[in-house]
Amino acid sequence: MKNVAGDIQQNIQLKELNLQKRNFVNDAVRIIEDFFVRNRGKFVYIHTGMFILFSILILVPALLPVPMEDSTLWNSFTLLARLLIWGLWFPLLLLSVIFFGRLWCGLLCPHGALSEYASRKGLNRPIPKWIRWGGVPIASFVLVTTLGQLLGIREYPLAALEVLGGTMIIAVLVGFLYADGRRPFCRYLCPLGPLLGIFSRLGAVSFEKEGRDSKGYPCPTFINTAKKAGSSNCIECFKCVNPGAPGSLHLEIRRPGLEIEEIKKRRPNLWEVVFLFSATGLALGAFHWMVNPFYIRYKQAVGSFLLNIGLGDWIGWSGPWWMMVNYPEGGDVFNLVDFISITSFMLASMVGTAMILFFLTALSALLLKDKDPLIVTITRLGYLYAPVALVSLVIGLGLILFQSLGAFGFSRETIRMIQGIFFAGGGIWSLYLSIRLQGGLNRAIIPNILGIGFVALAWYQALF
Numbered sequence: 001m002k003n004v005a006g007d008i009q010q011n012i013q014l015k016e017l018n019l020q021k022r023n024f025v026n027d028a029v030r031i032i033e034d035f036f037v038r039n040r041g042k043f044v045y046i047h048t049g050m051f052i053l054f055s056i057l058i059l060v061p062a063l064l065p066v067p068m069e070d071s072t073l074w075n076s077f078t079l080l081a082r083l084l085i086w087g088l089w090f091p092l093l094l095l096s097v098i099f100f101g102r103l104w105c106g107l108l109c110p111h112g113a114l115s116e117y118a119s120r121k122g123l124n125r126p127i128p129k130w131i132r133w134g135g136v137p138i139a140s141f142v143l144v145t146t147l148g149q150l151l152g153i154r155e156y157p158l159a160a161l162e163v164l165g166g167t168m169i170i171a172v173l174v175g176f177l178y179a180d181g182r183r184p185f186c187r188y189l190c191p192l193g194p195l196l197g198i199f200s201r202l203g204a205v206s207f208e209k210e211g212r213d214s215k216g217y218p219c220p221t222f223i224n225t226a227k228k229a230g231s232s233n234c235i236e237c238f239k240c241v242n243p244g245a246p247g248s249l250h251l252e253i254r255r256p257g258l259e260i261e262e263i264k265k266r267r268p269n270l271w272e273v274v275f276l277f278s279a280t281g282l283a284l285g286a287f288h289w290m291v292n293p294f295y296i297r298y299k300q301a302v303g304s305f306l307l308n309i310g311l312g313d314w315i316g317w318s319g320p321w322w323m324m325v326n327y328p329e330g331g332d333v334f335n336l337v338d339f340i341s342i343t344s345f346m347l348a349s350m351v352g353t354a355m356i357l358f359f360l361t362a363l364s365a366l367l368l369k370d371k372d373p374l375i376v377t378i379t380r381l382g383y384l385y386a387p388v389a390l391v392s393l394v395i396g397l398g399l400i401l402f403q404s405l406g407a408f409g410f411s412r413e414t415i416r417m418i419q420g421i422f423f424a425g426g427g428i429w430s431l432y433l434s435i436r437l438q439g440g441l442n443r444a445i446i447p448n449i450l451g452i453g454f455v456a457l458a459w460y461q462a463l464f
């Protein structure tokens with residue numbers, strides 16, 4: 001009897017403790033929300049600062065001479081800018097969505113902000129149908145990623161200026177032409193938008209509806225805030241957060257991965273899954289052509305093929321620096337064979353990987369025997385690859401960051417271990433999502449294990 005009373009007492013104490021914890025988290029979230037709502041009018045100062053910083057980082061290195069062999073971070077601004085853009089900004093941007101969602105897009109991104117400001121002063125034309133087609137973000141990602149590889153975007157400042165500066169000009173143009181005070185570029189054309197969107201579904205932050213009020217707020221990325229169900233297009237601008245007002249959304253902190261676990265009621269989108277599969281394959285191709293011995297054989301075959309069809313005179317042709325790597329002074333020049341081989345290798349990797357993952361996901365959906373149509377189940381299950389893809393991209397794009405850890409006293413083994421832990425974490429998280437999405441541990445997991453293993457192995461070969 002004494003024991004039962006003790007247990008009840010312990011349970012009550014535990015519940016009180018949980019309640020206190022929840023109240024503490026809620027209070028903290030309300031303080032953060034209140035801060036952003038009160039200061040959203042001042043975002044313009046942050047946007048201006050980011051525009052200046054970004055412009056310096058992409059413009060100045062393009063005007064400076066190429067760093068010498070013995071240059072270091074401390075005496076070469078070009079190397080410092082390279083570390084800041086490719087070593088810190090890019091990988092940490094992807095990682096940040098787990099903790100903050102797409103806060104970068106709404107608060108810090110100079111492209112999006114400029115596009116919105118241009119759109120306020122612009123022609124306010126209706127957005128053409130073709131821009132709103134679901135395949136456009138995939139095309140944008142493919143174009144920018146492939147061009148980045150052909151230009152040597154991480155090594156050469158002129159290439160970074162062309163791609164990052166060029167997309168900024170397009171963002172401004174699109175904003176100027178279409179929509180009034182909104183961001184059609186961020187929603188439909190940004191090459192990074194869909195990637196950040198899918199990964200933000202894994203994130204710990206979301207904006208949720210307060211009541212059943214049907215009032216909506218104008219959203220820069222064209223979300224119907226009265227019916228908002230998913231996070232992928234939300235750039236966290238706080239414009240729909242008006243505490244106490246009808247139809248307001250509020251900031252919510254949740255368990256990372258929760259939105260994907262309950263993706264059925266979070267508006268899953270087949271285009272997002274197609275993008276996830278394709279982007280994984282394209283990114284894999286972008287790393288493999290640099291390290292995989294098979295690529296050398298493939299390039300030789302492409303060269304022989306061009307010779308056989310009578311294009312021998314063109315094989316050695318090198319395009320200008322804005323089309324492909326062309327720096328004879330550094331001994332780094334691509335020719336037509338490089339151009340065709342890299343492009344086709346990356347595209348083949350994209351299509352091949354997407355087909356393999358689609359086939360395995362379809363097999364898992366068939367084994368699951370869900371009552372939903374097959375394509376609906378495939379769409380739902382496809383999201384399980386988000387963690388393994390995210391972690392692999394962070395490790396791959398963060399190679400410069402990991403290499404720089406050596407300068408801070410980290411041994412090679414320790415760096416490898418950190419990368420390994422990250423890598424394993426992504427795979428395990430994907431497996432966990434697979435179990436949650438298929439409603440428990442059953443045989444439908446087998447194709448998913450194969451798919452996760454395939455992605456992990458392909459990345460492992462490219463990175464380790």
Ligand code: SF4
Nearest residue numbers: 219234235237238240
């Ligand atoms: S849903 Fe709200 S916070 Fe998200 S982008 Fe739209 S207006 Fe901004």
